[in-house]
Amino acid sequence: MLENYLHLIRPGIDTHQELVVYMRQDCHVCRSEGFTAHSRVRIQVGERSAVATLNIVKGDFLPHNQAALSEAAWRKLKPEEGEKAYFKHAPAVDSMSAVRGKLYGKPLTTAAAKSVIEDINAGHYSDIQLAAFVAACSGNRLTLDETVAITGAMIDAGQRFKWNSERVLDKHCVGGLPGNRTTPIVTAIIAANGLVMPKTSSRAITSPAGTADTMEVLTDVQLSYDRMAEVVKQTGGCLAWGGSVSLSPADDVIIRVERALDLDSEGQLVASVISKKVAAGSTHVLIDIPTGPTAKVRSPEFAARLSELLIGTGAAFGLKVKTIISDGSQPVGMGIGPALEARDVLKVLQCQTDSPQDLRSRSLAIAAALLEMSAGNGQRTGTGQSAGNEWLTLATDTLDSGRAYQKFQEICLAQGRFSEPELAAHRRTVKATRGGIVSSVNNRILARLASLAGAPNAKAAGLDLHVRLGDCVTLGDPLLTVYAEAPGELEYALDFLMSHPDGVHIGEEAV
Known part of the structure; x- marks a missing residue:
C-alpha cells in the first residue's frame, strides 16, 4: 500500500502571497484522497504544516511521486528539496458562517471578528473565501463597533512593540x-x-x-x-x-485581495x-x-x-x-x-x-x-x-x-546602508502638442503610466512630472519624462499614454 506522501520540489512559481500546491491528477495521493482542482489541502512537512490551494497538473510536468509548491508555500513550510510531505483535506473553516451572515446583513460580533481574523492569519481562507470577506466589508458596510472589533483582532494576531517613551x-x-x-x-x-x-x-x-x-x-x-x-x-x-516585522499580518493578506478586486x-x-x-x-x-x-x-x-x-x-x-x-x-x-x-x-x-x-x-x-x-x-x-x-x-x-x-x-x-538613487537609462520626454493652461492632472492615469514603465519592481523606472496645475505652457514644452529599464517597457508605457492623453490636460489657450 502506498503511503500518503509526495516529495516536494520548488519550480519557482510566483503566486504572490497565495499558498498553492501542484500535483498530478493521476498520482496516488490525489486519487486516494479524492482531491480536485481548488481543493483546500493541509500539507505536513515534519512538524510544520500549512493549508494551500490545489492546482491539478496533467501531462509530464510532474512525476507521480512529486508535488510542487509555489514560492509563497515554500517560504511558509521551509522544506528541503525532495523532502517528504503528507497531504489530507483541510478542515472546514467555521468562521465562514460569520462572513456569510455579514453578507446577508448580520453584524460582526467581537467574537466573530476574532475568529475570522485568526483563520485568515493562519492561512485557512482560500482566495475565494477572502474575496467573500472583502465583499462583506466593502463600502461603508462596517459600523464603528465592527471596525473596532476587526482592529482588535488584527492587533492580537501580530507582534506588538512597547517603547520606553511617554509619547511615540x-x-x-x-x-x-x-x-x-x-x-x-x-x-x-x-x-x-x-x-x-x-x-x-x-x-x-x-x-x-x-x-x-x-x-x-x-x-x-x-x-x-x-x-x-x-x-x-x-x-x-x-x-x-x-x-518584515509582522505587525498586522492578516491585514497584508486582506489588502492583496482588496486591490485585486478594486474594492x-x-x-x-x-x-x-x-x-x-x-x-x-x-x-x-x-x-x-x-x-x-x-x-x-x-x-x-x-x-x-x-x-x-x-x-x-x-x-x-x-x-x-x-x-x-x-x-x-x-x-x-x-x-x-x-x-x-x-x-x-x-x-x-x-x-x-x-x-x-x-x-x-x-x-x-x-x-x-x-x-x-x-x-x-x-x-x-x-x-x-x-x-x-x-x-x-x-x-x-x-x-x-x-x-x-x-x-x-x-x-x-x-x-544597513545609505545609497544614492540611480535612474533608468531608457527615457522619453513627452511634450505639449498645444499651448494653454494645465487645467487638470489625473493621478490614476499617471500612476498607471509609471507602473507600466516598470515601477515598483524596476526601482529606477517611473516618470518625472514637469508641470503643475495652473502652469502656462506653449507648444513643445516638456510635460513629463518616462523612465524604463528596458526599451519594450518604455514603448509599452508610451502606448498607454497615447490612448490616455488626459494624464495632463491642457485647457484654454494661453494669452
Missing part, C-alpha cells in the same frame, strides 16, 4: 496620491528633535511605489523585530517595511491603519487624507466620514489620532516611482535649490503638527490648517540646518 509619534497617508513621499522627511525631522518615531510602511501592490519601495532604494528595509527595536533605540526612528472598505482601511499603529507602539498619530477628483478619497464628505472613523477607532485603543484633509488634486513632487521619489526626498532633505517645494511644504506641515502633538496639543481633527507657528518654525529650522538630513543618514546607516 507616527504618521500615515491613506494613499491615492502619487509621489507624496513625506514619510522619510517627517521621520527625520521628528527623530532629530529627540522624539521617538518607529515608522513602518507598506510596499506597493498596484501603485508605482510605496514608502518601503522608495526607502529600499536608499537603505535596507527588511528588518527583523529585534533589529527594528535596536535601530529605534539607537536613532530614535526607523523607516522599515511593516511586512475599498472604509472600515477595513481604518482597521488596517489603526491596527498597525497600535502594534508599532505608537501613542500619537497624524493621518493625512488627500482629497481630490482622482485621489482615493474623492469628496470632502467621504474625507470627513473617514476622519471620524479613524479618530473613533483609535480612541478605542487609547491612540490619539489627528487627521489632516489635504489637497489631492495632483501628484506631489516631481518623481513617481521608487528611485525618482527617493531622489526628491534627498533633494528636500539636502535643501537643494531645485527641490520640489510642494513636497517640502507638506512635509514641514505634517512634522509641525506632530511636534505640536508631542507637546500635548493638537489631538483634535484638522481640516488642513498649518500647525502653530512655533512648531512650523522648529520643523523648518530642523530641515534647513541640516539636522534632519544628518538624522536621516544615521537611520539609514543603522538599518
Whole structure:
C-alpha cells in the first residue's frame, strides 16, 4: 500500500502571497484522497504544516511521486528539496458562517471578528473565501463597533512593540496620491528633535511605489523585530517595511485581495491603519487624507466620514489620532516611482535649490503638527490648517540646518546602508502638442503610466512630472519624462499614454 506522501520540489512559481500546491491528477495521493482542482489541502512537512490551494497538473510536468509548491508555500513550510510531505483535506473553516451572515446583513460580533481574523492569519481562507470577506466589508458596510472589533483582532494576531517613551509619534497617508513621499522627511525631522518615531510602511501592490519601495532604494528595509527595536533605540526612528516585522499580518493578506478586486472598505482601511499603529507602539498619530477628483478619497464628505472613523477607532485603543484633509488634486513632487521619489526626498532633505517645494511644504506641515502633538496639543481633527507657528518654525529650522538630513543618514546607516538613487537609462520626454493652461492632472492615469514603465519592481523606472496645475505652457514644452529599464517597457508605457492623453490636460489657450 502506498503511503500518503509526495516529495516536494520548488519550480519557482510566483503566486504572490497565495499558498498553492501542484500535483498530478493521476498520482496516488490525489486519487486516494479524492482531491480536485481548488481543493483546500493541509500539507505536513515534519512538524510544520500549512493549508494551500490545489492546482491539478496533467501531462509530464510532474512525476507521480512529486508535488510542487509555489514560492509563497515554500517560504511558509521551509522544506528541503525532495523532502517528504503528507497531504489530507483541510478542515472546514467555521468562521465562514460569520462572513456569510455579514453578507446577508448580520453584524460582526467581537467574537466573530476574532475568529475570522485568526483563520485568515493562519492561512485557512482560500482566495475565494477572502474575496467573500472583502465583499462583506466593502463600502461603508462596517459600523464603528465592527471596525473596532476587526482592529482588535488584527492587533492580537501580530507582534506588538512597547517603547520606553511617554509619547511615540507616527504618521500615515491613506494613499491615492502619487509621489507624496513625506514619510522619510517627517521621520527625520521628528527623530532629530529627540522624539521617538518607529515608522513602518507598506510596499506597493498596484501603485508605482510605496514608502518601503522608495526607502529600499536608499537603505535596507527588511528588518527583523529585534533589529527594528535596536535601530529605534539607537536613532530614535526607523523607516522599515511593516511586512518584515509582522505587525498586522492578516491585514497584508486582506489588502492583496482588496486591490485585486478594486474594492475599498472604509472600515477595513481604518482597521488596517489603526491596527498597525497600535502594534508599532505608537501613542500619537497624524493621518493625512488627500482629497481630490482622482485621489482615493474623492469628496470632502467621504474625507470627513473617514476622519471620524479613524479618530473613533483609535480612541478605542487609547491612540490619539489627528487627521489632516489635504489637497489631492495632483501628484506631489516631481518623481513617481521608487528611485525618482527617493531622489526628491534627498533633494528636500539636502535643501537643494531645485527641490520640489510642494513636497517640502507638506512635509514641514505634517512634522509641525506632530511636534505640536508631542507637546500635548493638537489631538483634535484638522481640516488642513498649518500647525502653530512655533512648531512650523522648529520643523523648518530642523530641515534647513541640516539636522534632519544628518538624522536621516544615521537611520539609514543603522538599518544597513545609505545609497544614492540611480535612474533608468531608457527615457522619453513627452511634450505639449498645444499651448494653454494645465487645467487638470489625473493621478490614476499617471500612476498607471509609471507602473507600466516598470515601477515598483524596476526601482529606477517611473516618470518625472514637469508641470503643475495652473502652469502656462506653449507648444513643445516638456510635460513629463518616462523612465524604463528596458526599451519594450518604455514603448509599452508610451502606448498607454497615447490612448490616455488626459494624464495632463491642457485647457484654454494661453494669452
